[in-house]
Amino acid sequence: MNEYVVLSAILFTIGSVGVLTRRNAIVVFMCVELMLNASNLALVAFAKQSGNLDGQVAAFFVMVVAAAEVVVGLAIIMTIFRTRRSASVDDASLLKY
Amino acid sequence: MTVFWVSAPIMVLAALGLLVARKAVHAALLLAVVMVGLSGLYLSLNAPFLALVQVAVYMGAILMLFLFVLMLVGVDASDSVVETIRGQRLMAVLAGLLLGAIFVIGLAQASFGVVVGLDDANADGNIQGIANLLFGRYVFGFEATSALLITAAVGAMVLAHRERLEPKATQADLAARRMQDYAASGKHPGNLPTPGVFARHNAVDTPALLPDGTAAEGSVSRVLAARGTVRSAPAMADDIAGIEKQLGQAPHAGRDQSAPATTEEEAPTT
Numbered sequence: 001m002n003e004y005v006v007l008s009a010i011l012f013t014i015g016s017v018g019v020l021t022r023r024n025a026i027v028v029f030m031c032v033e034l035m036l037n038a039s040n041l042a043l044v045a046f047a048k049q050s051g052n053l054d055g056q057v058a059a060f061f062v063m064v065v066a067a068a069e070v071v072v073g074l075a076i077i078m079t080i081f082r083t084r085r086s087a088s089v090d091d092a093s094l095l096k097y
Numbered sequence: 098m099t100v101f102w103v104s105a106p107i108m109v110l111a112a113l114g115l116l117v118a119r120k121a122v123h124a125a126l127l128l129a130v131v132m133v134g135l136s137g138l139y140l141s142l143n144a145p146f147l148a149l150v151q152v153a154v155y156m157g158a159i160l161m162l163f164l165f166v167l168m169l170v171g172v173d174a175s176d177s178v179v180e181t182i183r184g185q186r187l188m189a190v191l192a193g194l195l196l197g198a199i200f201v202i203g204l205a206q207a208s209f210g211v212v213v214g215l216d217d218a219n220a221d222g223n224i225q226g227i228a229n230l231l232f233g234r235y236v237f238g239f240e241a242t243s244a245l246l247i248t249a250a251v252g253a254m255v256l257a258h259r260e261r262l263e264p265k266a267t268q269a270d271l272a273a274r275r276m277q278d279y280a281a282s283g284k285h286p287g288n289l290p291t292p293g294v295f296a297r298h299n300a301v302d303t304p305a306l307l308p309d310g311t312a313a314e315g316s317v318s319r320v321l322a323a324r325g326t327v328r329s330a331p332a333m334a335d336d337i338a339g340i341e342k343q344l345g346q347a348p349h350a351g352r353d354q355s356a357p358a359t360t361e362e363e364a365p366t367t
Contacts, residue, residue: 001209001212002204002205002207002209003101003105004101004138004142005204005207005209006200006201006204006205007101007105007108007109007138009197009200009201009204010109010112010197010200010201011108011109011112011131012200013193013196013197013200014109014112014113014115014116014193014197015112016193016196017116017189017190017192017193018115018116020185020189020192020193021116021185021186021189021190022116024121026121026163026166026167026170027115027118027121027124029163030115030124030125030128030163031115031116033128033155033159034112034115034128034131037131037132037135037155040135040147040151041135041138041139044138044139044142044144044147045142046209047142047144047215048142048143048144048212048213048214048215049209049210049212049213050213051213051214051215051217051218052218053215053218053219053223053226053227053230054230056144056146056147056223056227057227057230057231057235059144059147060147060150060227060231061235061238061242063147063150063151063154063155064154064242064245064246065242065245066155066159067154067158067159067246067249068242068245068246068248068249069249070159070162070163071162071249071250071252071253072249072252072253072256074162074163074166074253075252075253075256075257076256077166077170078166078169078170078256078257079256079257081169081170082259087170087171090181093181
């Protein structure tokens with residue numbers, strides 16, 4: 001049991017470092033998906049440990065919400081790309097003083 | 098357990114590769130590796146439904162969405178190395194290492210109690226068990242997520258919609274524009290040749306040869322030309338010289354004979 005949770009924590013950490021480090025908006029999004037997947041793994045592992053399927057249902061809901069989030073997020077990135085011609089997170093800086 | 102110890106290092110390596118991959122498409126493929134590994138782990142954790150949903154939803158839908166948007170946005174866009182906040186990358190990596198160390202040390206020493214296992218909950222089958230919960234205790238959340246999905250689909254349509262700013266150019270407008278270009282610069286006003294008229298080969302990286310042996314410019318995609326993976330036209334024109342020799346004519350002077358032949362086409366034996 002411990003090993004599944006430790007693996008989930010490692011994947012989550014790698015995803016969070018990716019969100020902080022990468023510049024391409026789509027790769028940042030992929031690292032967010034990695035973090036969501038890591039938490040899904042922890043949920044399913046705890047479902048096995050506690051003996052009921054609530055963890056798996058929660059993981060199912062996380063997957064659905066992640067799908068909806070990816071749809072809207074990628075549509076936003078595409079809209080920004082159409083006007084700014086760049087997918088870099090550094091270029092969306094109009095609100096900077 | 099062997100499933101875990103085989104796939105866990107592969108997943109961690111793929112996730113680290115996702116961190117440092119220069120091209121976004123490589124990052125997407127490494128994420129697919131992580132998701133396949135996760136699907137295997139779900140199978141080993143007695144969650145077959147979730148394993149298949151992971152493959153179908155995450156890899157079949159979400160990763161395909163990522164790849165489509167990558168194709169739209171540009172596959173050759175790579176991260177700039179210039180930092181807008183100084184030292185951000187180094188501090189992010191250090192903070193990540195610290196967080197990872199805290200997680201691993203803390204969780205490795207935690208004891209989670211006896212693993213009850215899912216044999217009782219899966220007594221009727223995993224899918225029946227999940228269905229009992231999903232349409233029983235969590236039915237309100239189920240309906241709320243269906244509303245969320247409808248909202249997401251409508252939102253994507255609204256965001257991706259393009260309003261036409263000027264009236265659409267009709268056939269008459271296009272024909273008039275072509276005639277004006279011909280009058281101004283002599284550009285050919287007719288159609289381009291249909292695909293395959295001058296083609297020498299089926300492959301997309303092989304340019305079509307014009308009748309005098311030079312490569313036609315528009316016959317290979319811009320992306321391939323930018324990457325430099327186009328096959329050389331003079332090498333393919335070698336067999337034209339061979340056939341002309343067979344027919345007893347002098348080789349045509351318009352071709353560049355100094356390019357070395359590729360090994361793709363065999364030298365014709367006279």
